Amino acid sequence: MKEQAMTPAKISVKNTTFTYGDGTQALKNINLDIRPNELFVLFGPSRSGKTTLMRLMNRLSDLIDDTTREGEILFNGQDVFGRRTDITDLRRRVSMVFAIPTPLPGSIYDNMTYGLRMAGIRDKAVIDERVERGLQQAAIWDEVKDRLDSSAFALSGGQKQRLCLARSLALEPEVILLDNPTSGLDPISTATVERSLYELKQTYTIIMVPHSVQQAARVADRAAFMLNGELVEVGTQQELFLNPHDKRTEDYITGRFG
């Protein structure tokens, strides 16, 4: 534990409060440190602020009009809301995969290369290599390798979801934000994705909103339980799922509400 405490946080959320235009306070004074190469799980009932918190980390929250924010979020020690932040670069390094798969118009290959080309990578060999590795890491390579030129819309829901994950991985980010990445997946694909998450965290830092408490307990290194915009409890997998301190965490994990 001492060693971990010494490692500088990859992402550090400090005193963050976030309010939407309609007055809904989505986040209430959140403090949280995410360490490099860990799989950090944010869980809790819906509308508890998990997605909002994720979207703040790479400033996708900028897209929503009329919000107010307090506190700061540090990525590698730099305030992401600071004036000198290059937002595009930030989003390449802190890449997000959404709960609803969002393939873009075009072929599977196009989807994989959008981000790379927009990042200014032109070398075909590099692009192809990243495409293949991304698809393999997202456990979809075998299913699509023979039809990279067909439309991404023709894929099944679960395949779309993995394609979106692969698309982010091809960018080789530092942090991957996964908002319920297995929502539309069957148990076999879910297991495949979970296995590759284990591989991925050797290279990346992963923050994930899980599909269920069970999944949270399966994959998390550390986890945080959120409820109505509050961060109730943060701890390692052992602490949180076997021996929660807070009554609300215990009730949620044991299924008394949620």
Next chain:
Amino acid sequence: MAAQTNLNSMPPQDEATTPTNWRELVIENLIRLAGISAVLIITMIFLFLLREGFPAFVEVPLSDLFSSRWYPIEDKFGLLPLLAGSLIVTVGAVVIAVPLGLTTAIYLGEIAPPWQREILKPFIEVLAGIPSIVLGFFGWVALAPLIQSMGAPSGLTAFTGSLILAYMALPTIISITEDALYAVPKEYRDGALAIGATQWQTIWRVVLPAARSGIVIAVMLGIGRAIGETMAVMLVTGNAANIPDLGFGALFQPVRTMTATIAAEMGEVAQGSLHYSVLFGIGIVLFIITFAINSLATYFVGGGKRRRGGQI
């Protein structure tokens, strides 16, 4: 039981001629009649146009129709100057209106903060409501002197017409393009931004391609508005039925469009005369051009299956 009130709340009945069914039948047939009559009237207009205009293509030799001299008093019915006039004015208008309209729509739909959108949108709607003759008047009083002062022999030129037409097509292009952009799912933008696209890259590579079909419709409707416009164009293009010199200078010479010719001369011809037929013949040509543009639009949009924005 045969109450005439509260028909809607009556339970369904088995007999074929309950009041509800009877009403349904009347309404259904009224709607059918309205639907068919629209098509019928259009067909009749077309047949009428053909009947009145067809003699022109028989009695005037083709070589005359394709000559460059329009001088009806001497039976010279060369359509080329009029075609050229319409072409220059319309192309000019499109070249001005399409980029301006698309960028305005992109600004309104993708970039402008809400408060600016709320100020700008009503202005565009007002622009759509200005009667074309008022715009023509504006062109005559304000634009023409300006263009003359820039060195053109007269202010009443093809370019003046193009500017006025562009202004007329703008509201159509802007609002339909904006609708098409609005129909693009928000998820596309999220997805693109989340993989490190800039706002402009997102618009150019993701949003615009996704809205392509709607944008094509916007442009085509804008062109349709421009090519059919008569009065404003008549006011400001100088009405000289000459084939302009080739090149950029053509924009700054007076021209006369097909529509303006019909409007200006129809009142003075004897019904049934050759001149009369030729004017209807011009109408047929206009009809064919508009039809071709519409067909092209349908073709581009993909067989008319996908109507507006969004889907690819």
